[in-house]
Amino acid sequence: MFFSVARLRLLASLLFAPALVASRDDSLFTSSVTYCAPPESLLIEQFDIAYFAKNQSIVFNISAASVDPNTNVVANLFLNVYGIQPINVSIDICSLFGGALCPLPLYTFNGSDSISLPKNLNIQSKIPGITYAIPDLEAYAQLTLTDVKSGDVKACVQTTLSNGWSTHQFAVEWTTAGIAIFALAVAIWQSIVHSDLALAPIRLIDLMALFQTIALSGLLSLNFPSLYRSYTLNFAWTLGLFAASTTSPIQQSINRMRHLTGGDLSNASSNGAIDFVNRKLSPYNSASFVLADALAPSARLSLSNIDLANFPVSNTSVDSTPRILVGGDVATVTQDSSNVLQAGIPIYTNSIGIATVNAFMTVFFLALILATITLGLLAVGYGVCFVLGRTKFARRYPGIGQFRSRYSSFARAWCLRAVIVSSLPVLVFTFYQWTLKDSWLSVLLSVLLLVALATILLPAAFSATRTSFLKGERDGPNTPEWVTPLTAPYRPSRVYYILPLILVMVVKALVTAFARAHGTAQIIIFVLLESFLFLSIIAVKPHPTRGADVLACYLCVTRLVCNGLMIAFAESLAVKPIPRVAIGAIVAVIFSVAVVVMFLNTLINAGLWRLLIFVFTCCHRGRSVGHATLVGHSNDPSCVEKGAVITACEKDSATVATGGSRYFPHRPGNPSPPSTVSCSQSSPPSATSSTTLGETLPRRWSFQHSRPPSVSTNAPYSPAPTHRTSTASSPISGQRHSRNISSSVPTPLDEHFVHDRCIRTTMV
Incomplete structure (x- = not known):
């Protein structure tokens, strides 16, 4: 098979080598425990086991009780690793330990300890080394006890296994948030010092759109490998979803509000989403529960020779062992359970501690917080400008008065940018709330939020595109300055390009919310939409510079390729787990490269490129004095992407500027x-x-x-x-605004x- 374990090991070592150099002992431990059948004979309160490869020891913390008398059972042990079944054996309990476990004694066991396994078991040779290294391991063990006489299931316990590595890291979340904050600071500075048409605010929206694209992909109803699903959680904050716990004041307030207004759906689990994931999906990768079918004499023989009472106790005490044990209430998840989490938004939101029905209200509160912060900062900014305008400092620097005169359009433009950034998550979770039919107050608030969004965004889009259709001039008298977030990225005659972008955003939100049971249809529609955008960029060339068109094409191709690869995650195709993990790693790498590209673009827009040009021209001042002089006059931030410079035609009584444009410069031909x-x-x-x-x-x-x-x-x-x-x-x-200057x-x-x-x- 092409996607073998060896190839997966090589891929993991290449992609995650930096993370694997950290000092951590190779270990496997239970990350979740659930009943796979209603318990009758065996009750479990806690079942935590960890295996350390360094000294081949086991640390356990178990609390269980046998409550059904006169029960003779056969045990079936089943292990599933990426769809592979290395262990599937049945053991006659009555033949072990001289029949001491037949029938099961009425006994309550509470204990925790650390023991070393006998060397004759040779456990280390049976576990591949990649098991300890690959992030988001997809493996689970199942123990089933069936009655010898009737064949009824007396107990069924499933435990997922983990090695401690994951692509969902708080460091990655803070890094992406730091990039966004840095891009925001540069955008605000350039819009204050230069104008609202500076390049940095435009690239800020492009950066946030990329982050939201990655997060949105995790909301599709596809069978994502755990590796990629965890990767998308790093960008959940761009959708207004921040990790929370069941004791979070916001989540508890939302729960009370829902229950008081007709909501009857379940809240989030304190153990996360792994316990309740549909067993057909990762990390379980099992079409049905496996029950005992036959006895395995070899396994029975090997286990009967092990004396559990004589296991040597490890020198490492339990207290000094890292706290990796889970604990908590053990849930019952069967094929007929109503609490099973399906692919898409349910698994995504519950993975960060937010119940499915709480997703919209969480986004709603975050939207209110964002609006409050934005309006508050703009009010403080106006106060600062008003105070400075009455001081001698304003007379010395006339730019302060000029900025105060255009502060109204500046504030409205930044309010519009905040609306643009929050449009996608608001649309997705508003439409999704309508499909739940849980709380009438949540539905009412979703309608009000949608109306407020449309009231701000649609008139701005109409004002921006009207001039494009009538005159083709961006700075015409009928174009308000506050709509520059919609007009600045495009040529004057191509501002209407925002209409297909808004249409694509709305269609993506509708498909994500209402087609939640059809993951294959979702991803196919996404591929068609990205193909449409790519062809439209090629045909229309909406951006004012060739560099902007190239960047837009690159981002569109990135989305198109990643969406095309994610077709393999459709449940109907039934792709094997190992190929899906490899494809998920490739998609994550492609998106990560795009994030790095946008970060470098942000650095260039911040002035790094001009600094490099200045250093280069200073080093060659003797040979290129004229070039250094021209570059020294280039202070328009929009000149960064195209590399144009401002020249001046000096006359006796007038100076003619031929190269500088406050929108985007265009370099004429020879x-x-x-x-x-x-x-x-x-x-x-x-x-x-x-x-x-x-x-x-x-x-x-x-x-x-x-x-x-x-x-x-x-x-x-x-x-x-x-x-x-x-x-x-x-x-x-x-x-000056024409793409091709007439000769x-x-x-x-x-x-x-x-x-x-x-x-x-x-x-x-």
């Missing part, structure tokens, strides 16, 4: 001399001339314009006299090259 311009000698300026063009070039790199020869010029090839009035704007200023209008730069060539010809 200039070519107009066919209508002929080479002639330049004459001194006439006293009666109405233009100041044509003065002697002071140095080689000055971009100044030469005027046509005057009437009194006696050159044999002088053209007809031409008089032009100098203006303060460049001939291409009307095309029909000669630019001042063209005239300079033609004039310079003419001077060189005359000198020769």
Whole structure:
């Protein structure tokens, strides 16, 4: 088989090598305990066992009781590791220990200890080394006791196994949150210092969209491997879901509110989601419960030779052993249980301690907190601007007064950005709440939140796209400045591209919520939507620069490829567990690379790229003085992505800026001399001339314009006299936002090259 255990071991060593260097003993322990059948003869309060490979010892903490007298049972021990069944044996209890366990004694056992296993068992050679290293191990053991006479199940216990490694790490959560906070700080700074059209606020929304895409993938009703499901939990905070416990004040308040308003669904379990996961899904990977079928004489012989009373006690005391034992109430989960968690939102939210029916209310409260923080900070910012505007500091720095004058649009723009970021989680969990029919108050609040979201987002989208359809000008009089979060990322004639983006977001939310029982349909629709977005970017090229289009294509291809790979997680395809784990690791790596790319992009937008250019030009100042001068004037943050610089055409009484744009710069092609311009000698300026063009070039790199020869010029090839009035704007200023600058209008730069060539010809 292609996806063998050896290949899985190699993949795990490559992907998770940094995590495996930590100092931790190789161990296996029970991560959850559940009844797989209603208990009759054996009652378990706690069943925690840990095995340490270093000294081949077992630490246990067990509390169990036998309550059914005169019970003769046969024990079946079953082990499932990634769908493989290395152990499936049945043992005649009556033949062990001289029949001391037949019938089962009415006995209550409470004990914890650490013992060393006999070396003749050779347990270490039977456990592959990858078992201790691969994150989110998918293995469970099942012990079934059946009555010898009737064949009825007297007790059935399932315990999942773990090695302590997982792709869900608090360090990763804080790292991604730190990246988002850093991007937010850069975006706020650039929008204050420069304008709301700076590049950093645009990339902030792109970064949050990537994080939410990763988290949203974990909400689909697919049979994700535990490795990938845990990976997506690192980004749950972007959906407004933070890890909580059953004693959390917010979760307890939501539970009381639901129960008082008609809610009757169960709350979250204190043991997490593993206990209640559908046994067909990871980490169980079992289509049905396995019961005893036959006896295994070899296993019976090997166990009968073990004297449990003479097991040597380990030198390590129980108190010094790491606290990895679970404990807690043991739940009963059968094929007919109503508390089984299905794939998608139920497993996702319960994995972080949030009940399925509490998901929307949790997002609702987080939305209120976000709105309060945003409005509070904006109010404080306005107060600071108002106070500074009345001090001498404002007279020294006029930018403070200018920022105060545009503070209203600045505040509304950031409120709109907050709405854009929170739109996807609000839509997903609002629609999902409608499918639960649990609490009428939750449904009412979901409707009110959806109306508030539509009231803010839809008018902004209408205002942004109206100018695009009518005039194709982003800064036209009919375009409010506060809608720049929707208009700034796109060309003036392509602002309507936000409409398909909003449509795709709404469709994803609808599919995630209402198609929860059809995971295959969900992922296929997601693939079609990402294909549509990719083709639309190729065809429309909505962004103002080629670099922005390339970045958008890269992110879209990342989503498309990952969604395509996740088709293998559909339950109907029944892909084996090991291939699913390998595919899940690949998808996690692809998304992680995209996160790194966006982080580097954030660093560049923060000014790192300009710093590198400055250092480079300083090192080559002697050879490239002109280039260093041009770069030194490049202070527009939107110039970072394209690498454009600002040039100035100096005149006697006016200066013409030809390269800087407060939106996005566009680098023109190589200039070519107009066919209508002929080479002639330049004459001194006439006293009666109405233009100041044509003065002697002071140095080689000055971009100044030469005027046509005057009437009194006696050159044999002088053209007809031409008089032009100098203006303060460049001939291409009307095309500063155009993607392709027309070559029909000669630019001042063209005239300079033609004039310079003419001077060189005359000198020769």
